[in-house]
Amino acid sequence: MFTEPLNHYLRTEVKSINDLRISPRQERSRRTLDVILDTTAAVVAADGFTAVTTADIAERAGIAIGTFYRFYPDREALLAALRNRTYTTYLELLISAFERRTPRTWKQAVTTMIEVNIECYRTIPAFAIVHLSLLAADSDERQAHLRRAALYLDAIVESLAEFGLPSSKAWRTRLEVALEQASALTSLAFLRDPDGDRRILAEARRLPIDYLQEFASTL
Numbered sequence: 001m002f003t004e005p006l007n008h009y010l011r012t013e014v015k016s017i018n019d020l021r022i023s024p025r026q027e028r029s030r031r032t033l034d035v036i037l038d039t040t041a042a043v044v045a046a047d048g049f050t051a052v053t054t055a056d057i058a059e060r061a062g063i064a065i066g067t068f069y070r071f072y073p074d075r076e077a078l079l080a081a082l083r084n085r086t087y088t089t090y091l092e093l094l095i096s097a098f099e100r101r102t103p104r105t106w107k108q109a110v111t112t113m114i115e116v117n118i119e120c121y122r123t124i125p126a127f128a129i130v131h132l133s134l135l136a137a138d139s140d141e142r143q144a145h146l147r148r149a150a151l152y153l154d155a156i157v158e159s160l161a162e163f164g165l166p167s168s169k170a171w172r173t174r175l176e177v178a179l180e181q182a183s184a185l186t187s188l189a190f191l192r193d194p195d196g197d198r199r200i201l202a203e204a205r206r207l208p209i210d211y212l213q214e215f216a217s218t219l
Contacts, residue, residue: 002109002162003098005155010091013151014084033071035061038125040082045126049079080141086130090120106163106216107209113156114182114205121190128190153179165216174215178208 039061058068072078094116103109120127157167185204189197
């Protein structure tokens with residue numbers, strides 16, 4: 001099945017991450033966690049990471065500071081949890097998009113990835129800021145991010161192999177560059193315009209496909 005590599009990656013590498021001091025067992029606790037992270041996302045979207053403090057988030061979320069610290073030991077753990085939830089949501093949306101309409105060509109698959117990324121910028125609060133925040137992460141987190149990124153690329157390469165594409169280093173590099181190209185252009189589009197600059201988004205959709213086609217046509 002086309003989505004199995006991504007589902008495996010999501011289960012074993014992303015959802016297995018535990019940012020919490022204690023794991024919620026009751027629905028009420030799970031709702032509290034959602035409120036905390038929703039509140040944090042809203043603050044980040046409005047004022048950036050520097051505006052986030054544990055006391056402010058607890059007050060805005062309408063919970064006692066002691067309740068907050070039951071789940072997250074500090075501000076850094078909270079922001080890490082927000083990053084992980086945002087990334088998890090992206091992966092779930094991508095898998096759902098592939099399952100609704102299984103791609104018949106590699107171009108359809110890559111196009112779907114680009115469109116889901118664009119949709120995340122439009123619909124997930126603070127997605128752009130959280131997405132780029134890894135650039136400023138500490139050394140350990142950067143290494144963890146690089147490892148997850150490599151495994152994510154492995155999953156995409158494995159899925160695209162259904163269309164006769166290779167798993168060579170040359171193809172992996174091309175694919176990685178194309179996806180980064182689409183991501184950077186999408187980021188620029190939403191930096192220019194809160195709704196996404198249409199001209200830049202058109203290039204985010206076109207350029208990666210043209211770049212990959214140049215390599216695929218030689219196979």
